[in-house]
Amino acid sequence: MKKIPPWLTLLILAPLLGELVSGHQPPLELCNPLSVLVLMLPYGFGALVCRELIRRWKKGWLSLVLLGVAYAFYEEAIVVRSFFDPNWMELNILKPYYVLGVNWTYAEMLIHFHVLVSIGASVILAEMLYPIRREETWLGNRGLTVCIIGLALWFPAGWLMTSHVPPWPGYALSWAAIAGLILAARFVPANFPAPVKRNAPHTLHFLLLGFINMTVFFVAVYILPEAWAPPLALSVTALILFDALTLWLLLRWSGNGGAWDDRHRLAWVAGGLGFFIFFGFTNDAEQFAGRSCVSGLAIIGLILIGIWVNRRRHEVLPSP
Numbered sequence: 001m002k003k004i005p006p007w008l009t010l011l012i013l014a015p016l017l018g019e020l021v022s023g024h025q026p027p028l029e030l031c032n033p034l035s036v037l038v039l040m041l042p043y044g045f046g047a048l049v050c051r052e053l054i055r056r057w058k059k060g061w062l063s064l065v066l067l068g069v070a071y072a073f074y075e076e077a078i079v080v081r082s083f084f085d086p087n088w089m090e091l092n093i094l095k096p097y098y099v100l101g102v103n104w105t106y107a108e109m110l111i112h113f114h115v116l117v118s119i120g121a122s123v124i125l126a127e128m129l130y131p132i133r134r135e136e137t138w139l140g141n142r143g144l145t146v147c148i149i150g151l152a153l154w155f156p157a158g159w160l161m162t163s164h165v166p167p168w169p170g171y172a173l174s175w176a177a178i179a180g181l182i183l184a185a186r187f188v189p190a191n192f193p194a195p196v197k198r199n200a201p202h203t204l205h206f207l208l209l210g211f212i213n214m215t216v217f218f219v220a221v222y223i224l225p226e227a228w229a230p231p232l233a234l235s236v237t238a239l240i241l242f243d244a245l246t247l248w249l250l251l252r253w254s255g256n257g258g259a260w261d262d263r264h265r266l267a268w269v270a271g272g273l274g275f276f277i278f279f280g281f282t283n284d285a286e287q288f289a290g291r292s293c294v295s296g297l298a299i300i301g302l303i304l305i306g307i308w309v310n311r312r313r314h315e316v317l318p319s320p
Contacts, residue, residue, distance in 0.1 A: 006130040007048060007138040014047035014122035015040035021298045022117060022276045023283060027290040038157050042079075045150040046071045047122045052144050053185070055137045061257055062192060063185040068119035070181035072111040074151070077166075077174035079158030083107045084166035099232060101167040108239050109221040116214070117276075121269045128262050128305060131312070193251065195258025203267035205253055206260070210271025213246045218275065262309045270302045 019025040019040050029035045050067040057063065077083045084101050098104075127134045139147065220239060224230075230238075250268070254260040280295030 005138070006126060006133055007143065009129060010047050010051065010122060010126040010138070011041075011044035013044075013126055014118060015043040017122050017125075017273070018043040018114075018118040020294050021273060021280075022113070023279050023291050023294075027294055038154075038161070042075070042151060042154045043118055043122075045147040045154075046075070047119055047126075048139060048147045049144065049151065050119050051123045051126075052137055052139050052147075055135065057186055058190055059185065059188065060190045060192075062188050063190075064119065064123060065115055066181045066185035066188065068115035069111055070178045070185070071119055072114035073174050073178050073181070075114065075154075076107070076110045077171070078178070079154050080162055081158070081164050081166045081171075082110065083174070084170060085162065085164040087164065101170050104232060105221050105225075105235050105239065108236065109217060112217055112239075112243065116272050121273060124265050124269050125305065128266065128309060131262070193256045196255035198255045198259045200255065200259040200261075200264050201253050203263050206250075206264045206267040207271040207274070209246060209249060209253075210268045211274045212271075213243070214272045214275040216242060261313065263306075263313060266302070266306055266309055270306075273298065273302070 015036075020027060020030075025035070025039065029039070050064060050071060053067060054060070054063045082088045083103060083106070086098065086103070088103075088106075217239065220235070220242075251257075254264065277295040277298050280291035280298075283289065284292035
């Protein structure tokens with residue numbers, strides 16, 4: 001890894017997780033350079049911008065989460081407008097909940113996904129591969145500017161890809177939400193809540209928590225409505241409370257980030273990705289599209305990272 005700059009690793013890793021490992025795009029899409037440029041590179045730009053900002057601002061995990069939510073709003077509400085589009089390609093397999101022109105449960109799921117996978121898992125794994133450079137910035141001013149311009153160019157590209165015109169109040173509020181989230185990420189205390197030194201539970205706890213969280217979320221949004229469509233208020237509230245419970249357990253077990261190490265972080269990420277890895281195998285069992293190959297490679301990659309992390313677990317490394 002010393003021969004590969006960390007920014008390049010994150011630039012590649014984010015779209016691999018966000019599009020391929022997640023099963024959103026079949027592997028053959030990589031043969032189309034336009035798909036790579038338009039659909040995948042912005043994931044890398046987004047992850048790099050989010051990570052660069054929290055390192056320049058000297059912030060912690062909460063700022064990364066807030067920027068991840070801002071990224072989700074930018075991609076899904078502003079660029080492709082999937083929050084608002086009733087004919088969005090992924091909505092034909094569920095009964096959408098629309099109020100004021102927004103599919104609320106689908107929007108919740110997308111925010112959840114981008115925070116945990118597109119931004120969170122990508123940054124965590126990339127920093128795990130470069131532990132000595134974890135606290136450093138990985139981009140200069142020119143590199144950060146290029147990433148921001150790349151994200152900005154995604155905006156007109158999205159309008160060319162889809163024709164749906166969203167309701168202007170929701171669209172304006174989405175821009176306001178992005179601005180508010182960025183400001184909150186800039187000024188929230190770096191160590192909030194304060195880290196606690198304690199013995200973290202076994203890594204299996206984090207693995208199962210990540211897997212259960214991602215599985216319940218996707219089952220509740222995609223599968224449950226096919227059999228029973230609970231009221232919108234119940235669905236939205238239940239998903240928020242479930243994520244709040246997951247966060248409470250994660251903070252408690254990790255001592256607010258002061259008790260866990262890379263082994264626990266890897267287990268948490270692997271658990272969340274485990275849902276998509278399992279989906280890749282089951283999807284190919286019905287109709288082969290190469291997703292099982294991606295899932296197999298993802299398992300190998302996570303195992304190799306785990307071996308690397310275990311070999312250096314006794315080293316003194318900067319805290320994330």
